[in-house]
Amino acid sequence: MRMIIKGGHVVDPGRIDAVADILIENGRIADIKFPGKENSASNSPSSIDSCADLEKQVDRVINAKGLYVVPGLIDMHVHLRDPGQEYKETIETGIQAAAAGGFTAVCCMPNTRPVNDNRQTTEYIINTAKRLQSVKVYPVAAISRDSKGLELSEFGELFDAGAVAVSDDGLPVSDAQLMRRALEYAKGVGILVISHCEEPSLSHGVMNEGLTATRLGLAGIPNAAESVMVMRDIALSELTASPVHVAHVSTRESVRAIREAKGRGVLVTAETAPHYFTLTDEAVGFYNTNAKMNPPLRSVEDREAIIEGLADGTIDVIATDHAPHSVLEKDLEFDAAANGIIGLETALPLGLRLMEERGLSFELLIRKMSKNPAKILGISNDITVGAAVDFTLIDPARIHTYRVEDGFSKSRNSPFDGWEFKGAAICTVIDGRVVFES
């Protein structure tokens, strides 16, 4: 299988920012040619001497004129609900949504049924995804057995089975000693620890503590419920000299703590989700359960701090926290409704929207959505000859309206239904094959 991605604006942050033709053979980059320049990137005999000739010899030519061609987007934080809650999402529907959103890889959190704290579940996820030959799925296994926060799960076995990280996502590791040991032990295995930072005794609420919660009579969750745990984990990372990745940062205090820690050289990385840089707690409106998530949507000041953190590098990654729920969990009293929204099909448009509104560069967005997650996970995705790289083709000008009922996810819990966007992923190339195009 040979393919040319022709005439696209290739952006590989820090490496390439130019119009180029990319020849892919059997999933690997065989050549990169920059039109108007003499030499192609490769001196091999199969290099692109004459495009016209070559185009006749390949199976597929993708005309990428006017499109960005970037290393495939990686979503470090999704919930695929499979095994156990297949009525919300399956690995198949989840990765279809991912591919449609421009993602070529996702990390799925372990809060499945059963919890992914064992080799069988990890392997089931990996094998199911492999069979589908589409978006790559990297399982995140549980830090503690059954995510109960009582004893460590078998990091070594899970790592060998293919887990890329451990996290009790959805639940905090409230025992500081267990977290300390998790960080220490993970260092020996070489597995990343992702922390869901939430102090449970402070978070007996259903939305952000603030004026909207007061108006609606809903119990609030203060910013400190997140930031005290972020500060604890920074201290534990420092103590153990082991890296920690902070999931779904939502507060200004967390951003400040992470910025300060990075300044001191602590091995902390962080992600936020599109809803935290787009919405505030006012989106709850009149008990809109599609604006209920954990951590909750915060204040304007928090949203601004998140954006600042993305711009200055404090926050490394944009990840969706894609959390499918059916009407059974969402069409309920606000208190009783489940936390979370789907996000795979809106993340890139929301990211592009942010860049445009705030005058941030496209390259920055690709760092947050592709390069930095790859680096944190230890995946190589440099666009270079010989490398097996997946690609996302982005049309920055395409105007479209997001209709949740037209989405690929099985679930419909999005607060962005009906939003109009400029810019979308229009083609996703994985292992040298087009898995999605529109």
Added chain:
Amino acid sequence: MMWSKKHILDMESLSVEEITAILDTADGLKEISQRTIKKVPTLRGKTVVLFFHEPSTRTRVSFDIAAKRLSADAISISASSSSLVKGETLVDTARNLEAMKPDVIVIRHSSAGTPFLLSQKVSTPIINAGDGMHAHPSQALLDMMTVREVKGRLNGLRLAIVGDISHSRVARSNIIGFSKMGAEVRLAAPPTMMPTGIESFGVTVTYDFDEAIDGADVIMMLRIQKERQRNFLFPTEREYSRRYGLTLERLKKAQPDVTIMHPGPLNRGVEISPDAADSVGSAILDQVTNGVALRMALLYLVAGGMRNADDH
């Protein structure tokens, strides 16, 4: 005015004109409860479902009596007697109730926003009888009725609300209702019981009881829920009572003709001393009496009693 509001969900959604119309209607209906035969045929043939998903005696009985005095058929459903215990969702239960063609659904629920949710899902008029910490409009309206009856007006009065503002739907609804009608509202509570951002409702906030009731025309004491102690909101009832309990001695700070109110049930000796609760200015039992008239007014208005009356 012609009544056009379908649901009674909270005080925010009621206009000054609507509040006045409700209070005027309630004033007019109050007399029925003083008759020998306390029943009028106004809502004959109408069905009122009292869907109480949270324990309540006072409010449920008040709505029940109100419905019966207007000749409506009232049916009570509690959480334990409904299909909710069999795993049916609230929305399904409400849709099933609706299929039996009631004319009004009165709902009490522990989760804020539930009456709003139901109003989106069923076409029957909904009256909120208290939802979580959000709203208790019939209580606020009966409080306003009581104050208007005693003072002759609401505009320009000084109202002090004292107690656990954070967890009180009564406080929220009264803050909004009384402010809307031109009263000046002051709140006093320990900081643990003061909700974030409440100042933006246009009220004065203090942690000092005496400051709040200084010159007050009306003092509304809120019930202290003993289980809140577990959430570290206050150290002991003894300490709470000393700092925020209403006593005759403290009452001297207020206007000589101050009206004392409490939504009940009372914790005598905690938020209010027995002699203060039973003092001349106490309107606590008038609130209960007016509660029936006020709820008659709400049922009458939303069940189309006005249209009925026109038909005859």
